[in-house]
Amino acid sequence: MARRRLAALRSNLSMDLSPLRESRDYRLLVVGSVVTGLGTQATLVALPYQLYVQTRSPALTGLLGAFELAPLIAMSLWGGAIADRTDRRRLLLLVQIVLVLLSAGLAAGAYAGEPPIALLYVLGALLAGGNAVQNVCRTAIVPNVVPADRLRPALALNFGLMQVTMVVGPALGGVLIATGGLGTTYAFDAVTCLGMVASVLPLSPQPPRAVAADDVGVWRSIVDGLRFVRSRRALMGSFAIDLSAMTFGMPRTLFPVLSVSVYHAGATGTGLLNASVSVGATAAALTAGWLSSARRLGRIVIVAVVVWGLAIALAGAVPSLLFAVLCLAVAGAADSVSAVCRSTINQTVTPDAMRGRMSSVFSLVVQSGPRLGDVEGGAVASLTSARVSVVSGGLACVVGAGLVALAFPALAAYDVDHAEAELAAENAVVPAGARPG
The missing domain is CATH 1.20.1250.20 (MFS general substrate transporter like domains)
Known part of the structure; x- marks a missing residue:
């Protein structure tokens, strides 16, 4: 047994x-x-x-x-x-x-x-x-x-x-x-x-299974894509919760400050703090077989973002570099679980004809969140301290996850089996290679 x-x-x-x-x-x-x-x-x-x-x-x-x-x-x-x-x-x-x-x-x-x-x-x-x-x-x-x-x-x-x-x-x-x-x-x-x-x-050639009509310009196509994203509430929820997590809970711009002024570890400490998030994320992603049988991925995302925020807050409060590295590794693991689940949600609520435009918005969220986090973290640290900025950012991330869950109940209600069935039916409406008029 x-x-x-x-x-x-x-x-x-x-x-x-x-x-x-x-x-x-x-x-x-x-x-x-x-x-x-x-x-x-x-x-x-x-x-x-x-x-x-x-x-x-x-x-x-x-x-x-x-x-x-x-x-x-x-x-x-x-x-x-x-x-x-x-x-x-x-x-x-x-x-x-x-x-x-x-x-x-x-x-x-x-x-x-x-x-x-x-x-x-x-x-x-x-x-x-x-x-x-x-x-x-x-x-x-x-x-x-x-x-x-x-x-x-x-x-x-x-x-x-x-x-x-x-x-x-x-x-x-x-x-x-x-x-x-x-x-x-x-x-x-x-x-x-x-x-x-x-x-x-x-x-092999990778044409979209259904493409926009020839008379639809690129600008109109972009606008249609943004409208589509806005219409899918689970999709919007996944974008919103990631943007919140990265804006408030990604203190990468403060890693050098923590390493030099708090832990007195110099460039080596800065490298360890940066790498620990990716190491934790890699370990979680490569041991994520259990996610293949999970259905309520939206709820897993919400829990993972809460864990991310708490781990970040703890990383800002612990007294030593080693503990901070361990906390950031846990945060990276939680972010990895969230990322895999969000990617699945995004793909399973989006018909193939919209996947490029959905992916463009997803890319913007992923790329802009940490940059906004740099601004937020630096501004709060300049008014208070690096520790306060990291801790408050992590706690704000937890609050943000709760607010997103309330604002987008479709995220918590997401069921992958139901979404896949709906997507299969939607993709089947337009035959492969057809051009809807």
Whole structure:
């Protein structure tokens, strides 16, 4: 009996790798995403480092985020509209070629010496826009390359592997900068983008199952997508609760302050605090087999966000760096569970004809939340202290989760079996490849 229980526990915790075994296209997409993700994360370390080394100005270094925000928003929305009216494989391939050229441009500038700061801002902004389109395409493709009953393990595996790149990529970027210089780091990013090209080329065509009529312009398509998102209350709830969690409970901008002024651990402590969230998220995503049998995913999201907020608040209150790292790892694990469940909710309430545009809004929420959190955390810390900012932010996240649950009861009421049945019926209304008039 004990062995049976242990075997059942292992089955529930182990990652379901069946999507990799059963779908060639999914394997190609995952391999390409991991390879290019390592290069992307290395560049996310290299570009701010280069700006600071050349300017010695934290303000000018931080200004990179402002330059990235506008193209990120614009290209996410545009990419979502285009992904719902053309072959997503072809769009992903074109974007990868653009990213190769942009990374090569950064490498050439670094090898040449010190390129103009304005050029670094422009290339960084274009990279942010290109990566936004890439993320939208990849997200929209996944549900069409795995069977419906493998969607949840596919999303969990995809999220877990992306977290791995967020742990390994920055560390690899630091090593490349130290050993080969900035030019080598950017060249590595360009090569990894070519790796994604190699994965996308043999991918089968990925046209949306139903596309917008030819006479509907891109702007109208974007507006229709936003209206759709607003009409799906469970979808809106999943976006709102994540935005609340990241705005109030993501204190990444305060990690250096805590490490230097509270724990006296310097750069090493800063790295540990940053990495601990991703390590916890990776561990949870790769042991998320139990989510495959869960139905009430909305309730799991609400509980996970509450755990995230409490763990963040505790991380700001504990007296030592070790305890803070452990708390942040727990927070990362809770965020991972929330992310997998929210991704499933998003995909199962969205017909294929809307997946690109839904994914664009999802990308905006994921990208903008931490940036808003930087502003919120820094402002509160400047008025009080870093500890107070982290603790109050975590508690505000818990309150926000409760308010979102009240405002969007469809989130707590979400049932994956019911949603999948409704989605199958909705997708069946328009035959594959048809153009509704």
